[in-house]
Amino acid sequence: MAEKSVLLLFGGGSTEHEISKVSSKFIRKNLKSIEGIKTYAIELTKDNGYIAEDGEECHLSFTGELIFEKSGKRIKIDYAIPCLHGFPGETGDIQSVFELSRIPYFGCDKEASQNCFNKVTSKLWFDTLQIPNTPSIFLSSSNLNELEKARTFFRKYGEVFIKAASQGSSVGCYWVTDESNLEMSVIEAFNYSQHVLIEKALKARELEIAVYEYDGKIVVTRPGEIITPENEFYSYEEKYSNGSNSVTHIEAKDLTDTQVSTMMKIAKKAFVAMKLRHLARIDFFLTSEGEIYLNEVNTFPGMTEISMFPKMLENHGHSFINYLKQHITK
Ligand SMILES: Nc1ncnc2c1ncn2[C@@H]1O[C@H](COP(=O)(O)OP(=O)(O)O)[C@@H](O)[C@H]1O
Ligand SMILES: [Mg+2]
Structure with a gap:
């Protein structure tokens, strides 16, 4: 049976870049025990570049090939593992690339991820x-009207969690126990996402x-x-x-x-x-x-x-x- 080329993608543009590196090391270690596969561990940089282990830049073509820029080497990818926490893995973006390139991949599809x-x-x-699920409301902006909604919700529960909608790893997530910190935390959370969720703190x-x-x-x-x-x-x-x-x-x-x-x-x-x-x-x-x-x-x-x-x-x-x-x- 021909050897399968497996693309193990890690890094990515999110705050979880470093964690994803550690996750990929663990997956890599496990892949080593599987016969018949060759793993290409590629780091996705924060600005969406692809870098191989020896530092050579590469990219993924829409025909499902990993193309190395300097050597010109082309590897047909048979399977991809998006070992990415947050963008662009858990957000569903990279899955679209795999689908367009017809590469079978591990994990949820684009829509489920999103x-x-x-x-x-x-x-x-x-x-x-x-x-x-926890009682909540969401805000679509930090204008006066929306901040008033946040205040009313806060007064109802006395303590809230404010979360940027599209974030993970507790980034853009604030525990507010004092109303004087509410507005600031909402504004902070909007730095990370277009919507902000406010939940009753449990x-x-x-x-x-x-x-x-x-x-x-x-x-x-x-x-x-x-x-x-x-x-x-x-x-x-x-x-x-x-x-x-x-x-x-x-x-x-x-x-x-x-x-x-x-x-x-x-x-x-x-x-x-x-x-x-x-x-x-x-x-x-x-x-x-x-x-x-x-x-x-x-x-x-x-x-x-x-x-x-x-x-x-x-x-x-x-x-x-x-x-x-x-x-x-x-
Ligand atoms: N409503 C809540 N009440 C109490 N603690 C919460 C609440 N929401 C979040 N937390 C705390 O914040 C952490 C991060 O929130 P979570 O919604 O899991 O976001 P993330 O995607 O960043 O993990 C949780 O693991 C928990 O410790
Ligand atoms: Mg969590």
Whole structure:
């Protein structure tokens, strides 16, 4: 059988560029154990350039070839893995390029990615699917009228989360407990996105479920948990810095059977109805009053050595190498 050329794309233009590099190293390590494939690990720079490991610039043609600028080498790509968190992977942009170039690829398609990435769009989906989610409103500008809406919402709940609609990694995400910081945070969030979501701030546990396709079936794991220190949220620093005090549990403790099964059912419903493919990490809140809310769907969750998604998959009894192999060689 001819060797398959696999394009492993990492980096990208988002604030998660560096994390995606770390994720790609982990995926690369796993790909090494798969016979019959040759991996081309290519970094997508912040200004959309493609750079090979030896520093040579290259680009992807609309005929599905990776073309190296200096040597003129052309490689027909058989499969692509968009190991990109945020733009242009989770936003659905790179999937359009793959489709136009007729390259089969790993993960959700363009539309599903877009629907999940935009926090306003995904709320509309959750509501339509009758999936419980945190009470919220969204603003389309920071004019006086919209700021007044924000103030009214704040006064109703006393504490809110303000989130740029098209962002991840807690960038453009602010926890506001004092009304005097409200306006500033809304304006800040608009620096990142065209829409801003305002949510009731919850006192809640943060639970995550991995959903993926294995042996042709959709697998839903039990929830894992992220525990952040008291009075902090799962901010960019808590997620990625060495000084993070957050703790993760591959399987959350002290949940009732009903809570577990409710979350698993909702995760599967979202995966199926929103037409997700191959993988997703679906994040929940469990409030102190026992309400379960779907927070967000990540279509390319962290894939580092210590990330929840690969760990939950292995904990479920599956092999991550085998999982990648199934999709690449299908
Ligand atoms: N409504 C909320 N109540 C309490 N904490 C929240 C709320 N929304 C977000 N958070 C905190 O902020 C973090 C980031 O928010 P999230 O919506 O997951 O955005 P991102 O896409 O950046 O991960 C969450 O993991 C959680 O710690
Ligand atoms: Mg999140």
